[in-house]
Amino acid sequence: MMIHAQEGSSLAGNWQGTLKVSGMELRVVFHIREGADGAFTGTMDSPDQGAAGIPVSAVLQDGQQVTFEIEAIKGSFQGTLSQDGNRINGEWRQLGSRLPLELEKTNQPAEIKRPQEPRPPYPYRIEEITFPNEDAGIHLAGTLTLPDTSSPVPAVILVSGSGPQDRDETLMGHKPFWVLADYLTSRGIAVLRYDDRGIGQSEGDFKTATLTDFVNDVLAGLAYLRTRKEVDPDRIGVIGHSEGAWIAPEVAVKDGKVAFLVLLASPGVSGEELLLLQNRAILKASGFSDTFIDKQLRIQKKTFQVLKSAKSDSVARERIRALNRQFLESLSPEERERLEQQGSSEALLEARLPILVSPWFRQLLTYDSRPVLARVSCPILALNGSKDLQVPSRINLSNIERVLKESGHKNFVIKELPGLNHLFQHAETGLPNEYAKIEETFAPEALEEISTWILKLANEKRGQ
Known part of the structure; x- marks a missing residue:
């Protein structure tokens, strides 16, 4: 979707900001272009996640209010353009999470550097x-x-x-x-x-x-x-x-x-052993407490049991949703807050469910x-x-x-x-x-x- 520029608009250019998620800093760059007909198009980069050229599906402007919609990743940014046209102060929304994000216009946006990527001529x-x-x-x-x-x-x-x-x-x-x-x-x-x-x-x-x-x-x-x-x-x-x-x-x-x-x-x-080892190692390295890790692994084991025993995908989905609610109820307010910084637990689960009930994942568990x-x-x-x-x-x-x-x-x-x-x-x-x-x-x-x-x-x- 393309929206025509308003008179005096300063949206065209490179806009860069930093999201703070669970102690991590993730840079975000929007490249907004204005066509000869005054229509805006754009792409988004996430250099710290190695993602570049994600299409911006809509660029909306109503006075100083600006919205970038990125349908491919179910995300959006909404903010207010400063009077000098060099900053947009707003909020990033994705999978139920909301994080503050200030974008600044820059002539030198962050780039993804991959020095080992082969270049011609090839021998x-x-x-x-x-x-x-x-x-x-x-x-x-x-x-x-x-x-x-x-x-x-x-x-x-x-x-x-x-x-x-x-x-x-x-x-x-x-x-x-x-x-x-x-x-x-x-x-x-x-x-x-x-x-x-x-x-x-x-x-x-x-x-x-x-x-x-x-x-x-x-x-x-x-x-x-x-x-x-x-x-x-x-x-x-x-x-x-x-x-x-x-x-x-x-x-x-x-x-x-x-x-x-x-x-x-x-x-x-085995696949099940590997996933439990992997989850424990990543959570531990991420700074989660042993208490939190034990709670999550208990629910993970129960989830795997559901996947191995449920007679249909629909039954498996409902039981896994119930286990997720049980897990969330077991968390302390501090644990819940930290988890929600990564996105809504319910929204993240819904995004993962198709993979969990897939033939590939069910085979992997027992392999x-x-x-x-x-x-x-x-x-x-x-x-x-x-x-x-x-x-x-x-x-x-x-x-x-x-x-x-x-x-x-x-x-x-x-x-x-x-x-x-x-x-x-x-x-x-x-x-x-x-x-x-x-x-x-x-x-x-x-x-x-x-x-x-x-x-x-x-x-x-x-x-x-």
Whole structure:
């Protein structure tokens, strides 16, 4: 929606302010443009969350009163334009929360800096490709990067973490799979990365997909790589990150010809155990009390039980809503106030419910990769960062190591990388709200570990 400028209006320009949420400061930037016809359009950036170019769906002005509506994130800003036209003092509203926000006009708005993002010219070939998953009746779209050589090369397929992911695993303004693909291909390893089904240019329905579907998509990608003359079919591996590191062992067992696995931030416990560990670690690092954490984990366990036992989605939704009300009633006024700073608990729950009752999440709760991991016979490299709060490294890496030793696996490397978070960035706390603020996308030592291990293995295999 576009609103025509009023005479003397000063809305066109860059407007920047800072939201204070639960002790965090999040910068917000609005870019408002005035067209030749006097109509306003705009976009919004959240540099500290790595978000840029979010469409402003409406720019409204009534005298000194200004409103920016951002339908894509269910947010809005309402404020009063100062007489000099350089400030707008008002309030940010989103998912039931209301926070004070003052915007100032600036010629130098905050920018998202990602120094590792690859820039041309590239020392390798890039092809935009599609490959079929014939059983699902869909085509998946991706990018294949190929070393500039005439000899067949080792190759990997990248498998992203949970949630709808594009081929670059874009998150918080970072593109870790693009950085990883660039690094590996520059060193002689072909890389296939692709959009999840139903995401980007890939066909299919992400909302109804399960882990099993994602495994089959990777198998289809492997089949495609084996058709490429540039790739050595005996030296193709799988690199999985987070949930993708759950999928990778399933692929290796079902395929039987995978040459190696690289497991990045891989869970070594069941889905339910992982979510409880993750929640406790993040709440603890965020400064919540043990009492509050215990209350939340009790409700979380009950929620998981509902999801495993409810006979229908509608029944599950109502029971989960009741549990949420029970949780809120158990909080002290101080705990309730802090929680509400992050947004209305009811509104946040309603936004999450479709995910909670989805086939994917229900399968994830009961999934445990350890029995499958015990059946993997190819070489394995498992890496995690010591500051990973989403997949806490020590318990998960130790479980992976235990499974591999007990199964008699002989060729594996388990390593914890100091100071790195879930995305393999150097981090202060490891909290997810840091991801976007960190300029680094992928720690050089992690990239080097992956590359060196694969090339050593690939060279040994070529010499056999």
